[in-house]
Structure formats: C-alpha cells, structure tokens
Amino acid sequence: MGLLADTRPLRYTPFRRLWVANIVTVIGAQMTVVAIPAQIFHITGSSGYVGLAGAFGLVPLIVFGLWGGSLADVFDRRKLLVISTVGLIITSTILALLAVLSVDNVWLLLSVFSMQQAFFGLNQPAKGALIPSIVPLKLLPAANSLNMTVMTLGAVIGPVLGGAMIPLFGYQMLYVIDAVFLFATLYAVIRLPSLRPQKQPDTRSGFKGIVDGFRYLRTNTVVMVSLLVDIIAMVFGLPRALFPQIAAETFDGPPEGGIVFSLLFAALAAGSALAGIFSGWVSHVQRQGLAVIVAIVVWGAAMTIFGLSLELASGFWLTALVVALAALAVGGGADIVSGAFRQTMLQEAATDAMRGRMQGVFIVVVAGGPRVADVLHGSVAAVTNTTVASVGGGIAVIVLVLACAAIFPTFRKYRVERDYREHTVPTA
Structure with missing residues (x-):
C-alpha cells in the first residue's frame, strides 16, 4: 500500500524496454504537440484555425484507430508497431522540411498533421492491447500508471523546452527532435517477441471486425460508460486550443509562443506526473467506477477555476497566472487517476481476441476527444471569449458526469476483486 509508484511491472523485460524508450520519445512527441498549434497561430493569428487542427487530426484518428484495432486482433501486434512507428518518423521529418523551407501554408501543414495522426491511430491500439500479454493482470493498474507517468513527465519537459526553443531555433528543430527520438521506440518494438493475438474462429478484420467490436461494446455497460465519461471530460473540459490566445492576449506573451504558453501546456502534465509518482495506491482500489467519477468531477471543477482565474489577469497578473497553473495541475492529477482506472477496466474486461478492437475504440476516444475539444473551445472562444469557453466547459463536465453516475x-x-497470485508472462 506504498505511496510511491508501484515499479513491479519493470521487472518484465519487454515492458521495461518500451517504458524506457517512451521516456525520450514522449518528450519529442510533446514538442510536436506544442509546435503544431503555435505554428498555426503564428501563420493565421486565429484560435479558430488552431481548433481546426482538431478536425484534421480527428478524422484519420477515428478511421485508422478503429482499423488499427481490428488489425491488432488479427495480425502480429509487433509488426503493426514497427510499421506505424516508421510512419510517425517519416511524417515528423516532413514537418521539419516544411518548416526549414518556410512553407507557411496552413492547409499543407494540417494535411501532414493528418497523416501523422493516421499512423498514430494504427500504433496505439496494438500498443495498448499487448500490455496484458507482457505483465501480470494484477499489475495492470501499476503498469498503466507507470506509462501515463512517463507520458506526463515528457509532457512537462517537452512543452517547456519546445516553447523556449521556438524563438531560438524555429519549429523545424522540434520536429527533428521528435523524429530522432522516435528511433528509441522503434528499437524497443523491434526487440519485442512475436505477439500474435489469440484469435477466435469468428474473429474478423476490417470493417466487419470493427462492427463486431461495437456490438461487443454494447453488451458491456462498464466499458461503455468508462468511454462515455472520458468523452465528456475531454470534449467539454480540455481548453488547450485556447492556450495560444490566452498566453498572447491575457498574459501578454509573444504571438509565436513563449514561456507562458509552454507553462500552460506543462502545468496539466506536471499535475499528472506528480499524481503518477505518488500512485502506489492505485493497485489496491476496488471501487474503480466510483474512483473514475470522483476524478472527473475534480477535473471539471479544476477547469472551471482555470477559466475564472483569467478574469484576474487585468489587475492581478501574477496571481491569475499562479491560480491558472495550479488549477491545470490539479486537473492533470485527476486526469491520470481517471485514465489509469479506465484503461485497466478495458484491458481486464476484454478477451485477448477482442482487446485490439477495444483499444482502438479507447484510443479514438482518448485522443479524438481532445481534438473535438479543440474545435469546440476554439469556436466558442471565437464568438465569446476564453473565460466563457473554459468555465462553461468545466461546469458541463461536472453536470454530465454526475448524470452518468445516476443513470448507470x-x-x-x-468493483474488482484482485487475485494476487503470479501469472506467467514473458520476461525477456
């Protein structure tokens, strides 16, 4: 019942290789997360266009995320990871070339971004589906917390470095770093053992397999609602599309980025990282559904406070910034707790033959929800202001999640009763 993160999953070599590789890979990826909206805002000066990036990322993410989940239940998951990782390296390289050549065409930038999200959609279902094959089931909450902690620590370092580097080295440096760091993940997935799914006689790929996945989803209320509450939390409660505008207008930052812009991104991740470091308790929580509800209510309240803090900036600039960053950090901590439990529910509920498709749906929700949020928040802020968009979204999260708790x-x-006996998993 330790307070610090449970590191027992690192005893298993395949998981440890992926986890270590992610330490550097996530930093590069988060630099790209900073570079894309900053570059679009620099070119257009509009949060509406920044929000449009959500739409350009969402469509390929949905299509290839669902298709990738279907493929992960039929083909060797290791091969899918190798192919998709190479694709991510290529698209990051193209983004770097566009920046080097000073091609300030927002539509071309968005198109390459869409290609990148397609490969991301292929990659993530296979990666999520293989975790129960390389660590014991009893350690899934700890393994998911470790993965999310690395992601969030990288999301602290990446935006801070990225925001600081843009004025000095330009956007191209961030894309180059992302491409180079992805080679660490490529090495880790090449070293994985063959991970062929345990197909059932009726397992199908392609569109029919996707339909089978949604039919299965309808029969499992717990999994279905876990996805629904995440959609609510992300779509209504994530104001990241507003960060460039808030940094430039509310806190008087430069239009191309700067330290306040990077701190807004990093604050969410810092809270998640801190919660992940002190996540030793997650493996012992049995009322996982209630834990998710509480965590998402805290997330909604934090985003509401974040939006209200912006009104202080005109007279109390520093106080407003501190409150805004603190609220984002609290929200980030609540998000990692919710995410760890939701991912564990999904991995434990699905059979290996169905796990890829469930991970495909999960990735579409987890990664697609924020992109819908970008469009929603960008559009609302364009006709009102950033405070209305942030506060309204936070309140909507609280109301809708409590409604789900009552309806379902x-x-x-x-709750889950854990068997603490050892399970056989590959160790090398």
Whole structure:
C-alpha cells in the first residue's frame, strides 16, 4: 500500500524496454504537440484555425484507430508497431522540411498533421492491447500508471523546452527532435517477441471486425460508460486550443509562443506526473467506477477555476497566472487517476481476441476527444471569449458526469476483486 509508484511491472523485460524508450520519445512527441498549434497561430493569428487542427487530426484518428484495432486482433501486434512507428518518423521529418523551407501554408501543414495522426491511430491500439500479454493482470493498474507517468513527465519537459526553443531555433528543430527520438521506440518494438493475438474462429478484420467490436461494446455497460465519461471530460473540459490566445492576449506573451504558453501546456502534465509518482495506491482500489467519477468531477471543477482565474489577469497578473497553473495541475492529477482506472477496466474486461478492437475504440476516444475539444473551445472562444469557453466547459463536465453516475449505477458500483497470485508472462 506504498505511496510511491508501484515499479513491479519493470521487472518484465519487454515492458521495461518500451517504458524506457517512451521516456525520450514522449518528450519529442510533446514538442510536436506544442509546435503544431503555435505554428498555426503564428501563420493565421486565429484560435479558430488552431481548433481546426482538431478536425484534421480527428478524422484519420477515428478511421485508422478503429482499423488499427481490428488489425491488432488479427495480425502480429509487433509488426503493426514497427510499421506505424516508421510512419510517425517519416511524417515528423516532413514537418521539419516544411518548416526549414518556410512553407507557411496552413492547409499543407494540417494535411501532414493528418497523416501523422493516421499512423498514430494504427500504433496505439496494438500498443495498448499487448500490455496484458507482457505483465501480470494484477499489475495492470501499476503498469498503466507507470506509462501515463512517463507520458506526463515528457509532457512537462517537452512543452517547456519546445516553447523556449521556438524563438531560438524555429519549429523545424522540434520536429527533428521528435523524429530522432522516435528511433528509441522503434528499437524497443523491434526487440519485442512475436505477439500474435489469440484469435477466435469468428474473429474478423476490417470493417466487419470493427462492427463486431461495437456490438461487443454494447453488451458491456462498464466499458461503455468508462468511454462515455472520458468523452465528456475531454470534449467539454480540455481548453488547450485556447492556450495560444490566452498566453498572447491575457498574459501578454509573444504571438509565436513563449514561456507562458509552454507553462500552460506543462502545468496539466506536471499535475499528472506528480499524481503518477505518488500512485502506489492505485493497485489496491476496488471501487474503480466510483474512483473514475470522483476524478472527473475534480477535473471539471479544476477547469472551471482555470477559466475564472483569467478574469484576474487585468489587475492581478501574477496571481491569475499562479491560480491558472495550479488549477491545470490539479486537473492533470485527476486526469491520470481517471485514465489509469479506465484503461485497466478495458484491458481486464476484454478477451485477448477482442482487446485490439477495444483499444482502438479507447484510443479514438482518448485522443479524438481532445481534438473535438479543440474545435469546440476554439469556436466558442471565437464568438465569446476564453473565460466563457473554459468555465462553461468545466461546469458541463461536472453536470454530465454526475448524470452518468445516476443513470448507470452498474458503473458507479463497479468493483474488482484482485487475485494476487503470479501469472506467467514473458520476461525477456
């Protein structure tokens, strides 16, 4: 029942290789997360165009995320990871070339970004589906917390470095670093053992396999609601598309980025990282459904406070910034707790033959929700202001998640009794 993160999953070599590789890979990826909206805002000067990046990323993410999940239940998951990782390296390289050549065409930038999200959609279902094959089931909450902690620590370092580097080295340096760091993940997935799914006789790929996945989803209320509450939390409660405008207008930062812009991105991740470091307790929580509900309510409250803090900036600049960053950090901590439990529910509920498709749906929700949020928040802020968009979204999260808790008592009462006996998994 330790307070610090449970590191027992690192005893298993395949998981440890992926985890270590992610330490540097996530830093590069988060630099790209900073570079794309900053570059678009620099070219256009509009949060609406920044929000449009969400739409350009969402469509390929949905299509290739679902298709990738279907493929992960039929083909060797290791091969899918190798192919998709190479694709991510290529698209980051193209983004770097566009920046070097000073091609300030927002539509071309968005198109390459769409290609990158397509490869991301292929990559993530296979990566999520293989975790129960390389660590014992009893350690899934700890393994998911470790993965999310690395992601969030990288999301602290990446935006801070990225925001500081843009004025000095330009956007191209961030894309180059992302491409180079991805080779660490490529090495780790090449070293994985063959991970062929345990197909059932009726397992199908392609569109029919995707349909089978959604049919299965309808039969499992706990998994379905876990995805629904995440959609609510991300779509209504994530104001990241507003960060360039908030940094430039509310806190008087430069239009191309700067330290306040990077701090807004990093604050969310810092809170998540801190919660992940002190996540030793997650493996012992049995009322996982209730834990998710509480975590998302905290997330919504934090985003509401973040939006209200912006009104202080005109007279109390530093106080407003501190409150805004603190609220984002609290929200980030709540998000990693919710994410660890939701991912564990999904991995434990699905059979190996169905796990890829469930991960495909999960990735579409987790990564697609923020992109819908970008469009929603960017559009609302364009016709109102950043405070209305942030506060309204936070309140909507609280109301809608509590409604789900009332409507679906099965999810609220969901608990898991863990078997703490060892399971056989590959160690090399």
